[in-house]
Amino acid sequence: MKDFAAIYFETANNEQSSVCSVSILIVRNSKITNTFYSYKSKAELL
Numbered sequence: 799m800k801d802f803a804a805i806y807f808e809t810a811n812n813e814q815s816s817v818c819s820v821s822i823l824i825v826r827n828s829k830i831t832n833t834f835y836s837y838k839s840k841a842e843l844l
Contacts, residue, residue, distance in 0.1 A: 800825070800826070800827050800828050801825060801826050801827065802825050803822060803823065803824050803825070804821075804822070804823045804825075805820070805821070805822050806820065806821040806822075807819075807820050808820070808821075817838070818837065818838050819835065819836060819837045819838065820834075820835070820836050821833070821834065821835045822834040822835075
């Protein structure tokens with residue numbers, strides 16, 4: 799597999815709706831070409 803995207807969701811607790819961060823990694827020709835990370839603070843989630 800040379801080209802793919804990996805997506806990771808981190809949750810604050812056991813609830814699927816409690817996403818507090820997401821990461822995305824893009825691989826093309828077996829090399830990382832792009833990355834993205836976003837974190838939501840507790841204040842932003844309220």
